[in-house]
Amino acid sequence: MPSFDIVSEVSIQEVDNAVNQAQKELASRYDFKGKKYELVLDKQKAEMKLTADSESHVIAMADIVNSKLLKRGIDLVSLDVDKIKPVGGMQLSQSIKIKQGIETDIAKKITKAIKDAKLKVDTQIQDKQIRVSGKKIDDLQLVIAMLKEKQQEFKIPMQFVNMKS
Numbered sequence: 001m002p003s004f005d006i007v008s009e010v011s012i013q014e015v016d017n018a019v020n021q022a023q024k025e026l027a028s029r030y031d032f033k034g035k036k037y038e039l040v041l042d043k044q045k046a047e048m049k050l051t052a053d054s055e056s057h058v059i060a061m062a063d064i065v066n067s068k069l070l071k072r073g074i075d076l077v078s079l080d081v082d083k084i085k086p087v088g089g090m091q092l093s094q095s096i097k098i099k100q101g102i103e104t105d106i107a108k109k110i111t112k113a114i115k116d117a118k119l120k121v122d123t124q125i126q127d128k129q130i131r132v133s134g135k136k137i138d139d140l141q142l143v144i145a146m147l148k149e150k151q152q153e154f155k156i157p158m159q160f161v162n163m164k165s
Contacts, residue, residue, distance in 0.1 A: 008101060077156060
């Protein structure tokens, strides 16, 4: 029985590359010369931390990181950005988490959309992904096309992997 998986994953290696590029740009920018700032990526937690001595510098750092992520093909919808908070010592900090996997409530919305399309396919929510199976590959391709159209509605980047026939 043909099937495929719907996942929402971000390559941490690509994020790391974007952070490294952003750090190089920050080091060469005139408005950051002599200022105290830090841009750190925790690969285990999939989280970035931006720290600077003014709110405008934190915002500028976030803009630089976002532009580098976009150039590397990472959708900004997969970022969960916290508010800028004071951390002491005249420093401000902002945390940016990278979403990995599909949350249960969003997975339920996706399966409901697939069922509402009245295609002859079955869906199963498995951990942080959705398995879609059906008798015909054409039905699976219709599901993929329909989900690509509605991707903005679900507010997560989706990839379609493990296509088996």
